[in-house]
Amino acid sequence: MSIRITEDLIGVREAARECGRNMETVRRWIWAGKLPAEKLGNQLFIKRNDLNSFCKAGYVKERGVAYRADLLERAARLRNRIRARTGTEFDTAAIVEELRKERENELEQSLR
Numbered sequence: 001m002s003i004r005i006t007e008d009l010i011g012v013r014e015a016a017r018e019c020g021r022n023m024e025t026v027r028r029w030i031w032a033g034k035l036p037a038e039k040l041g042n043q044l045f046i047k048r049n050d051l052n053s054f055c056k057a058g059y060v061k062e063r064g065v066a067y068r069a070d071l072l073e074r075a076a077r078l079r080n081r082i083r084a085r086t087g088t089e090f091d092t093a094a095i096v097e098e099l100r101k102e103r104e105n106e107l108e109q110s111l112r
Contacts, residue, residue: 009038009045019055029054 012030016023029035030044035054037044083089 008048010048010051012037012044012046015046015051018051 010018012023012026016026019026026035026046027044030037030046035046036050037046039045079092
């Protein structure tokens, strides 16, 4: 392995430090296939360019606008899939509120 190639690779610890995340989070990204990495011996190494691209893609924003937009987009897709499967309209907030009230009633009755 040439010196130039090894300079382009960083370990999980350094990648986590650069992203401001935990090492386990970086490993999860790797195992999920979101962040490409190479295993050399017992250690995982990430190409610095891959990490930079990953960070620029919006995965590593501090729970900022890009993260929320992605989360809202995924939630909308899920809602549409549920609608397509069930053929019914539903209000998630109303369902959550109903479940909370049911749970409160159950707790009140158990305390009596």
